[in-house]
Amino acid sequence: MSKTIHFFAFALLLVCLGCQNETKNKFEPEVIIYGGTSAAITAAIQAKKMGKRVVVVSPEIHLGGLSSGGLGFTDTGDKTVIGGLAREFYHRVYMHYQDNDSWKWQNKEDYGNVGQGTPAIDGDARTMWIFEPHVAEKVFEDFVQEYDIEVYRNEWLDRENGVKMENGRIKSITTISGKVFEGKMFIDATYEGDLMAAAGVSYHVGRESNDTYGETWNGVQFGVYQHGHYFHKPISPYVVEDDPSSGLLPEISAEALAENGTGDDKVQAYNFRMCFSKHPDNRIPFPKPDGYDAKRYELLARVYASGWDETFDKFDPIPNLKTDTNNHGPFSTDYIGKNYAYPEASYEERKVIIEDHVDYQKGLLYYLANDPKVPEKIRKEMAQWGLAKDEFVDNDNWPHQIYVREARRMVGDYVMTEHDVLGAKDVPQPIGMGSYSLDSHNVQRIVTSEGFVQNEGDIGVKPKEPYGISYGTIIPKKEECENLLVAVCVSSSHTAFGSIRMEPVFMILGQSAATAASLAIEQNLAVQDLSYERIRERLKKDGQILVLEGKL
Template identity: 65%
Template sequence: MMVLLISTSIMFSCKEKANVLKESIEADIIIYGGTSAAISAAVEAKRSGKSVIVVSPDKHLGGLTSGGLGWTDTGDKSVIGGLAREFYHRVYKYYNTDEAWQWQPKEEYGNTGQGTPAMDGENRTMWIFEPHVAEKVFEDLVKEDSIRVDRDEWLDRENGVVLEGGNIKSFSTLSGKTYSGKIFLDATYEGDLMAAAGVSYHVGREGKDVYGEEWNGVQTGVLHHKHWFESDISPYVVPGDPSSGLLPRVSAENPGEKHSGDDKIQAYCFRMCMTDHEPNRVPFPKPDGYDPMQYELMARVFDTGRKDWFQKFDAIPNHKTDTNNHGPFSSDNIGMNYDYPEASYERRKEIIKEHEQYQKGLLWFVANDPRVPKDIQLKMQKWGLAKDEFTDNGNWPHQIYVREARRMVGEFVMTENELLKKRKTPNPIGLGSYTMDSHNVQRYIKPDGFVQNEGDIGVETNGPYTISYGSLVPKKNECKNLLVPVCVSSSHIAFGSIRMEPVFMILGQSAAAAAVLAINENTTVQNVDYNKLKEVLVAKGQIVE
C-alpha cells in the first residue's frame, strides 16, 4: 500500500516566512534514479504486486538509453531476456508502424546493427533506435503499469538518509519530500543513495594485485583500439619546445606505474544524435567562449593525414546517428571528470557544462576551422543536430555518459576472473557478454616527449558470463535493505563490460524481484533464498545461466 502523509511546517528566513508543504510518502519499494535500470525495476515490482515509487533526479526517463545511446552495445543478444528484451521488442513494434519513418522510408534504412540486423524480424527485437523512441517506450511502461514517478527530486546527500538498525528507514529530497519504504534501490549512475547510506564503495582503478587482474590499473603502452596517437605529436604550444607550455587537455603528471591503482576514471562524453537530412538539421552552434586553441591537438592529428573522423557516425533510423568517440582526440573529454563521482550537485553541473562546451566547440572546430582538411570539413558541414530530438534542451542530449563513477564493494565483487570464466560465479541472476571496455583515462607525455593516451582497453570475454546476486547487495553489516543494480560491486575492468544498458535493465529487474522476495519473506536482501529468486527470474524470461 502507498501512503501519502502531508504536513505543513513554517520555514523562516531573514526576510520572510513562508508555508512550505512537506510530504511523507510510503511504499513497499523506493527506487532512486531515472535510468533504464530504475524503470525495469519499477515495472518488475509493480507487476509483482508491490507498491513502488521512482524518485528521479532526472526529468527524462531512461538515462543513456534515451539520452543518445541508440546504437546499443549488446554483445550476445541471445542472453538478453526478461524486461530488457520486452523493451527492445516494444522498439521493434514501433518501427513496424508507418508513423515511425518520418524522414526516411523504412526500406531505405540499412538495418545494420552490432552483430545482428538492427531490426531483427526473427526475434522481433530492434536494437538501434532514436532517443525519443526509447523515451516513449519508458513513458509507456510507467503509464501502463500506473507507476508513480516523482521527477526532479534530488536526494539530500548530507542529511537526508535515516538509518535504523542497519536498514534505511527513509530518505529525503531537497524539495522537502520524505520517502519511507521496506526496500530501497539505488539505480543512479553515481551511487548517491548507496554512498549516503554509508555503504562501502570504490572510485578509480584497482591495482593489479587487489583482485589478481591483468587488465586493471594503469595500462601505459597498451593500445587496444584506435583511440591513441599513431604518429609522434608534440604536446607543447610550440612543437618540441617545453618552455612554450603545454597544450590544453594534456596532463603534465606522471601517468603512474603500470598496473598500479589510482583514483582516475574513464572519460565521459555525450552520445550525439546528429543528422545530415536538411529538413531536420540544426547547424552546430558556436558555443560561448569558444577557443580554437582547445582543439590544437585535433589539428595536429589531421596534419598527420589521419582520416577516420567519421568512423563512429553509426546510423540509426531517419537519417540520424548515434555518434560516439573515435580516435585520439574526439568527444571523450579525457581527464576532466575525476572529481565527478564525489562532487556536489553544483560541481557536477559545472563538469557537465564544461563537457558540453568542449564537445560543442569540437563540432564547431571541425566544421569551420581552416586547419581542418577541406574534404572532412565540407562533409562535416552537412551534419548538424537533430531538430526533433532533445527539444527542451536545445537539441543537445540531456544525459552525459557517466561510464563509471562509484562502484560498490559488496557481498561479492565481480572481477575479470569471473568474466573470463577463470572462477565460477556464485548465485547468478543475469548475464553480460560485451567486451571488457574502458575508454581512455588520461592523456600524458611519454618519456620521448610526445603525447599519448592511456587507459583504453578492449578485452573479449570469450562468450557470455554470469553476474552474481552478491554484486547487487551491500555487506550485511552495512545495510540490509538496499540493492544496487547500476553501481554494482565490481572491479574497474569488470565494470567495463557490465556497464552496458541492456545489462542494467537485466540487473534492475533482478534486483526488484529480490526486493519482492525479501518483503514477502520478511528477511534481509542478503538472506533472500537464491533458489526461489532464480525460479522467479526464469519464469519471467530472465536468462541466468
C-alpha cells in the same frame, strides 16, 4: 473570546497546517527506487508486477538514462542472453518501427540495418537494437503509464542528511525539496551511486591495482591499444612544437605516468552520445558556443596533419538519417581527464563539470565544421550534418544525460572481477548475464618519456562466452545495510565493470534487484538472507536468462 483562547486557536491551526504539509510531503510505498535510468524503470515495472507499492524518485526529468539520452546504437554483445523486461523494451522498439509513420525522414527500405554485432532489426526475434532517443523515451513513458508507476521527477536526494538509518536498514530518504520517502526496500539505480554512498555502504572510485584482485587489465594500462583511440604517430604536445619551454597544449596532463598495473583514483572519460541529422529539414547547424577558442583543438589539427582520417567512423546510423555519434580516435568527443572529481562531487560541482564537457564538445563540433586547419573534405562532410531538430527539443537539441561510464562501484561481499567475466571461474548465484568486452575508454592524456603525446587507459578484451552476474554484486555487506540493492554501481572491479556497464545489462539488473526486493518484503528478510533458489525460480519465470543454454 479571550486573547488567550485566540492565541491557542491560532497555534492549533498552525499545527494542523503543519501536519497537513508534512503528510503531503511524506510517502510510504514498499519499494523506493532512486534514479531515472533504464534500470530504474525496469525495477519499478518488476516490483509492480510482483504486487508491490513502488515509487520512482528521479533526479532527472527525462526517463531512461543513456538509453534515451543518445545511446541508440546499443552495445548488445551477445543478444541471446538479453531476456526479461530488457528484451521487452527492445521488442517495443521493434514494434514502434513496424509502423510506417515512424519513418518520417527516411524510407524504411533505405535503412541499412547495421547494428553492433547484430542486425539493427532482428525480424525473427521481433527485436530492434538501434533506435532514436525520443523513441526510447516514449517506450519508457509507455511502461510508466501502463503499469501506473508513480514517478517523482526532479527530486534530488539530500546526500548530506537525507538518509535515515535504523537498525542497519534505511528507514527513509529525504529529497532537497523536502519530500520524505519511507519504505521497506530501496534500490539505487543511479549512475553515480548516490544513495548507496549516503547510506554508508562501502564503495570504490577509480582503478584498483592489478594486485588487488590478481587481475591483468586493471590499473594503469599504458601502451595497450586495443581500440583505435591513441596517437598512431609521434605528435608534439607543446604549444610550440618540440619546445617544452612553450608549455603544453590544452587537454594534456603534465602528471607523471605511474607504472602499469598501478591503481589510482582516476575515472575513464565521459562524453555526450550525440544525435545528428543529415536531413536538410531536420538539421540544425552546429552552433558556435560562448567563449569558443580554436586553440583548444590545436592537438586535433596536428592529428589531421599526421594523416589520420577516421572522423566519421563512429557516426553510427540510427533510423531517419540520424546518428548515435560516439568518441573515436586519439582526439575526439571523450573529454579525457576532466571528470575525476565527478563521482564524489556535490550537485553544484557536477553541474560545472557537465557544463565544461558541453562547452568542450560543442566547441569541437564547431571546430570540425568551420576551422581552416581541418581538412576541407572533412569540413564539407560535417556541413551535411547538424543536431537533430526533433531530438532533445527542450534542451537546445543537446542530450539531457552525460555518459557517466563509471563512477562509484560498490564493494560488497562478492566482487566481480575480470576472472568472472573472462571465464576463469564459475560465477555463483547468477541473476542475469553479460557478454560485452572488458571496455574502458581512455583515462589520461600524458606526455611520454620521449616527449610525445599519448593516451592511456583504453582496453577492450572480449570474453570467450557470455558470463553470469552474481546476486552478490547487487547487495551490500549485511553489516552495512540490509534493505538496499544497487542495480548500476554494482560490486565489481574497474575491469569487470567495463563489461557489465551496458544499458541492456542495467535493465536486467534492475529487474533482478526488484525481484529480490519484493521477495525480501514478502518473507520479511534482509536481502542478504534470501534463498537464491527462490530468486532464481522467479527470475526464470519472468524470462531472465541466467546461464547459457545447455549449461546447468
